Amino acid sequence: MLKISDLKVTVDGKAILNGLNLEVGPGEVHAIMGPNGSGKSTLANVIAGREGYEVTDGSVSFLENDLLEMAPEERAHEGVFLAFQYPVEIPGVANIALLKEGLNAARRHRGEKELDALDFLKLVREKLKLVEMKEEFLYRSVNEGFSGGEKKRNEIFQMAMLEPRLAVLDETDSGLDIDALKIVAGGVNALRSEDRSVILVTHYQRLLDYIVPDYVHVLAGGRIVRSGDKGLALDLEERGYGWIEAGDSATA
Amino acid sequence: MNTAVKELGELVGREYKEGFVTDIEAETLPPGLDESVIRFLSAKKSEPDFILEWRLEAFRRWQEMDKPEWAHVHHDPIDFQAISYYSAPKRDEDRPKSLDEVDPKLIETYNKLGIPLEEQKALAGVAVDAVFDSVSVTTTFKDKLAEAGVIFCPLSEAMANHPELVREYLGSVVPASDNFYAGLNSAVFTEGSFVYVPKGVRCPMELSTYFRINALNTGQFERTLIIADEGSYVSYLEGCTAPMRDENQLHAAVVELVAMKDAQIKYSTVQNWYPGDEEGRGGIYNFVTKRGACRGDNAKISWTQVETGSAITWKYPSVLLEGNHSTGEFYSVALTNNCQQADTGTKMVHIGEHTSSTIISKGISAGRGQNAYRGLVKVLKGAKGARNYSQCDSLLMGDRCGAHTFPYIEVKNPSATIEHEASTSKIGEDQLFYCRQRGLSEEDAVSMIVNGFCKEVFRELPMEFAVEAQKLLGISLEGAVG
Numbered sequence: 001m002l003k004i005s006d007l008k009v010t011v012d013g014k015a016i017l018n019g020l021n022l023e024v025g026p027g028e029v030h031a032i033m034g035p036n037g038s039g040k041s042t043l044a045n046v047i048a049g050r051e052g053y054e055v056t057d058g059s060v061s062f063l064e065n066d067l068l069e070m071a072p073e074e075r076a077h078e079g080v081f082l083a084f085q086y087p088v089e090i091p092g093v094a095n096i097a098l099l100k101e102g103l104n105a106a107r108r109h110r111g112e113k114e115l116d117a118l119d120f121l122k123l124v125r126e127k128l129k130l131v132e133m134k135e136e137f138l139y140r141s142v143n144e145g146f147s148g149g150e151k152k153r154n155e156i157f158q159m160a161m162l163e164p165r166l167a168v169l170d171e172t173d174s175g176l177d178i179d180a181l182k183i184v185a186g187g188v189n190a191l192r193s194e195d196r197s198v199i200l201v202t203h204y205q206r207l208l209d210y211i212v213p214d215y216v217h218v219l220a221g222g223r224i225v226r227s228g229d230k231g232l233a234l235d236l237e238e239r240g241y242g243w244i245e246a247g248d249s250a251t252a
Numbered sequence: 253m254n255t256a257v258k259e260l261g262e263l264v265g266r267e268y269k270e271g272f273v274t275d276i277e278a279e280t281l282p283p284g285l286d287e288s289v290i291r292f293l294s295a296k297k298s299e300p301d302f303i304l305e306w307r308l309e310a311f312r313r314w315q316e317m318d319k320p321e322w323a324h325v326h327h328d329p330i331d332f333q334a335i336s337y338y339s340a341p342k343r344d345e346d347r348p349k350s351l352d353e354v355d356p357k358l359i360e361t362y363n364k365l366g367i368p369l370e371e372q373k374a375l376a377g378v379a380v381d382a383v384f385d386s387v388s389v390t391t392t393f394k395d396k397l398a399e400a401g402v403i404f405c406p407l408s409e410a411m412a413n414h415p416e417l418v419r420e421y422l423g424s425v426v427p428a429s430d431n432f433y434a435g436l437n438s439a440v441f442t443e444g445s446f447v448y449v450p451k452g453v454r455c456p457m458e459l460s461t462y463f464r465i466n467a468l469n470t471g472q473f474e475r476t477l478i479i480a481d482e483g484s485y486v487s488y489l490e491g492c493t494a495p496m497r498d499e500n501q502l503h504a505a506v507v508e509l510v511a512m513k514d515a516q517i518k519y520s521t522v523q524n525w526y527p528g529d530e531e532g533r534g535g536i537y538n539f540v541t542k543r544g545a546c547r548g549d550n551a552k553i554s555w556t557q558v559e560t561g562s563a564i565t566w567k568y569p570s571v572l573l574e575g576n577h578s579t580g581e582f583y584s585v586a587l588t589n590n591c592q593q594a595d596t597g598t599k600m601v602h603i604g605e606h607t608s609s610t611i612i613s614k615g616i617s618a619g620r621g622q623n624a625y626r627g628l629v630k631v632l633k634g635a636k637g638a639r640n641y642s643q644c645d646s647l648l649m650g651d652r653c654g655a656h657t658f659p660y661i662e663v664k665n666p667s668a669t670i671e672h673e674a675s676t677s678k679i680g681e682d683q684l685f686y687c688r689q690r691g692l693s694e695e696d697a698v699s700m701i702v703n704g705f706c707k708e709v710f711r712e713l714p715m716e717f718a719v720e721a722q723k724l725l726g727i728s729l730e731g732a733v734g
Binding site for chain 1: 687693696701704707708
């Protein structure tokens with residue numbers, strides 16, 4: 001599904017990712033953990049195609065295509081979805097309007113018919129239930145005046161609507177209370193399937209109690225320094241990132 | 253003085269007046285402006301004497317007036333003697349024969365706006381073929397209006413058929429001495445619309461939607477007069493989303509609205525004159541005076557404008573709130589791209605008691621565009637309990653454009669309540685990326701964000717117009733990012 005090889009990325013001339021390797025197969029859930037500043041969000045943004053990140057070396061292929069050659073919207077059409085750490089507010093633009101445009105753009109790209117208003121609304125109502133959102137959310141401006149939890153739920157709702165093949169969740173758990181976390185995790189779990197892969201970028205192990213990953217990777221100094229299963233996340237929680245970083249420098 | 257003008261003037265001033273007019277039916281006046289030109293214009297339309305006198309008086313005053321220099325716009329001086337003040341309608345053989353002969357770029361824009369083919373032909377100035385019978389459509393609606401007692405006709409027709417109404421109201425809101433460009437317009441106005449809605453009548457349709465094509469070619473010095481008598485209602489639409497071809501660079505229109513007791517006038521404009529090329533060459537100079545008077549108690553006048561065209565826009569639709577409890581509203585979207593300049597806003601003059609006004613202004617600057625909001629809220633001594641709410645928002649795209657806000661507030665009554673809010677924001681990379689990540693192209697994303705910014709104004713537009721205006725913004729901003 002996704003293959004990242006020796007990826008090196010700089011931001012404003014500063015090296016952030018220093019030769020990162022990662023392979024994600026269909027249906028797999030990978031958790032990327034690491035301390036602040038280790039490059040977790042950079043990885044998420046590079047996959048989605050945000051400007052300001054310079055790839056100096058390496059490659060990223062998605063379904064055999066060179067992802068780095070594609071514009072952000074093309075990646076979206078191919079099935080890459082990013083749940084933002086800080087979803088932006090867009091005043092005056094109704095949530096539902098943005099979603100409908102996005103969904104239909106992807107459908108056009110796939111050569112499918114655009115959904116008419118009725119079918120679209122049917123789909124919307126079905127997906128709203130996943131994240132326990134009220135219909136009134138749809139008609140409010142995108143993220144404007146939403147609480148932190150509402151914003152994150154809205155991200156998962158959009159993911160449910162767009163049905164991506166690869167979802168990257170960038171610190172979706174940050175700023176959530178336990179109830180909201182359960183709702184968000186429930187939404188993600190409901191969307192797990194054999195042909196949909198998920199990358200969870202997170203700082204804390206807490207999220208992984210609710211979304212159980214197949215693999216856990218620890219990112220430090222711009223590289224993946226350790227990979228394992230769910231147990232690795234528990235070790236990390238117990239011993240802190242210092243344990244890995246110390247080990248990393250010892251092997252270096 | 254130009255000798256050709258002089259000769260014409262002499263001819264016009266003498267006994268051959270009528271015969272002369274027929275003789276030069278298909279001619280164009282040479283450039284230049286003096287009294288003889290005004291006499292010629294007036295004679296051409298067989299205007300009543302009082303109109304000619306009014307024009308001449310306006311001309312005398314105009315000659316003593318100075319061009320306004322206070323607006324935040326820059327252009328080379330305009331030579332008013334280099335302009336021709338009358339040109340006969342184009343003959344069919346001079347027009348393009350079909351759309352194939354029209355600039356393909358123009359056609360592309362029409363198609364993007366979804367303008368029907370026949371309408372495209374009319375807009376592009378194609379000689380209209382026999383199949384397209386706009387006359388029958390017009391007649392149907394004219395019958396319906398006549399049934400309701402609404403008068404809606406060219407101003408020249410109103411002068412002939414309803415001189416008493418024209419005499420009473422023409423210049424009663426915007427006097428000829430008001431400002432330089434209004435003075436010029438009063439002297440040389442060529443045509444425009446006249447509307448009278450009788451007491452208690454709700455005009456049965458949006459005026460001018462169906463007359464869009466016919467309302468073209470009203471020339472560069474258009475003059476509109478709308479009177480809503482007691483308890484009546486009228487909604488008037490001006491302009492067109494499609495870019496119109498026009499050879500005249502200077503436009504100086506005047507619009508006067510009169511709302512009597514309990515009457516309501518809603519005036520909506522979409523202006524998309526040629527803005528010039530990317531370097532600012534060509535393009536229309538649009539110097540417009542628009543003002544409404546709420547003459548009676550509980551009267552209401554509402555201006556909504558979407559300004560995307562013209563190289564220079566100088567325009568302040570205003571309301572004189574004379575009647576007690578009368579209301580004035582101004583909703584505006586002004587977009588400047590490339591080298592466009594706009595200095596636009598409103599004046600709300602509170603005269604009666606408990607008068608209220610609302611101002612919502614949205615300025616969008618892209619490219620090297622310069623966008624200024626200039627607004628005056630004036631509360632006179634007798635305007636007990638007057639209220640105003642103003643909101644001016646600016647959106648910047650890129651780092652070479654500018655937004656400027658000049659709010660003026662004069663309050664002479666202590667019981668007045670004035671609120672002013674202003675904001676300036678940049679269209680964020682974050683917002684663009686968010687939309688693109690959800691699958692929107694960059695252009696669609698810009699269009700969506702900008703339309704969201706303008707939502708409060710668009711919802712004041714009649715439905716059909718609002719949809720067109722949204723598309724128009726998107727098209728006007730093409731290439732503004734990236």
